[in-house]
Amino acid sequence: MRGLSASIVIHDEYRFLIDCGEGTQRQILQSGAGFKRLTRILLTHGHLDHILGLGGLMSTFLRWEAIDELDIFGGRPALDRVHDLLFGVVLRGRQPPMPLNLHEIKPGTFFEADDFTVSAFSVTHRGPGCLGYLFETKPRRPFLAETADRLGVPFGPERSDLVNGKSIKLENGKTIMPEDVLGPLQKGVKLVVVGDAGRTDDILETCRDADMLVIEATYLESEAEMAHQFSHLTARQAAELAVQAGVKKLVLTHISRRYREKDVLAEAQAVFPEAVVARDFDSHQVKRTG
Ligand SMILES: [Zn+2]
Numbered sequence: 001m002r003g004l005s006a007s008i009v010i011h012d013e014y015r016f017l018i019d020c021g022e023g024t025q026r027q028i029l030q031s032g033a034g035f036k037r038l039t040r041i042l043l044t045h046g047h048l049d050h051i052l053g054l055g056g057l058m059s060t061f062l063r064w065e066a067i068d069e070l071d072i073f074g075g076r077p078a079l080d081r082v083h084d085l086l087f088g089v090v091l092r093g094r095q096p097p098m099p100l101n102l103h104e105i106k107p108g109t110f111f112e113a114d115d116f117t118v119s120a121f122s123v124t125h126r127g128p129g130c131l132g133y134l135f136e137t138k139p140r141r142p143f144l145a146e147t148a149d150r151l152g153v154p155f156g157p158e159r160s161d162l163v164n165g166k167s168i169k170l171e172n173g174k175t176i177m178p179e180d181v182l183g184p185l186q187k188g189v190k191l192v193v194v195g196d197a198g199r200t201d202d203i204l205e206t207c208r209d210a211d212m213l214v215i216e217a218t219y220l221e222s223e224a225e226m227a228h229q230f231s232h233l234t235a236r237q238a239a240e241l242a243v244q245a246g247v248k249k250l251v252l253t254h255i256s257r258r259y260r261e262k263d264v265l266a267e268a269q270a271v272f273p274e275a276v277v278a279r280d281f282d283s284h285q286v287k288r289t290g
């Protein structure tokens with residue numbers, strides 16, 4: 001979302017809300033995304049514009065729609081502040097309406113499912129413990145259905161055996177090996193999400209060859225001095241990072257309300273023509289590019 005700090009990453013049945021700026025629960029209601037499966041929140045850092053929405057979210061859960069569980073991940077300073085906000089301000093002695101887990105994370109992989117991982121990495125911003133998030137699907141070999149048809153592989157569990165690396169025997173006695181019906185290894189899809197950041201050189205390698213980079217661009221170059229002072233990026237800096245890292249798609253967020261979208265786009269696109277500015281309720285699909 002353009003002004004508000006909150007984005008949702010969806011992969012299969014998994015959802016991750018990244019940051020929770022003020023008003024996030026209203027936006028989620030309006031977008032129809034629903035709260036039910038939104039049980040994991042990843043925080044980039046503890047500044048209020050990234051966590052205040054947790055108060056509204058919690059009071060929504062208290063009043064009507066409790067979810068089964070809520071896991072909040074972040075660096076220690078962000079979690080300490082979230083703890084104060086939720087237990088000190090919102091709950092004030094009441095129990096949270098669901099099991100509420102605050103998970104301190106450090107750079108590295110902290111979530112893994114069958115075919116994808118989520119890792120955290122350090123980002124330089126004001127104060128310690130600021131994190132960015134890297135979503136990667138695992139490399140895989142695609143199943144060549146036409147080849148399997150031609151070889152007479154039946155539709156059934158035989159096909160999943162082959163996908164899982166097991167050879168099968170056909171009724172005519174012929175053995176089919178996984179490599180007979182699996183195509184060449186395809187690299188996974190890589191999505192990098194960076195919240196507020198004061199520099200880009202230390203995240204360049206993490207962003208390398210990403211299919212999509214979502215990153216802040218709070219300022220324009222005309223206010224580069226202020227950007228530096230508050231440890232934020234300009235649209236041009238974000239675009240230069242995208243070029244240096246060879247990313248496929250760039251989505252700019254956290255744009256100051258003082259700017260017009262077209263000015264931000266013009267500055268970024270002069271460097272990286274594929275740049276877009278995130279708008280509320282926008283959805284961007286990350287595609288495998290081989
Ligand atoms: Zn910040």
Ligand SMILES: [Zn+2]
Pocket residue numbers: 005047049050196254
């Ligand atoms: Zn911020």
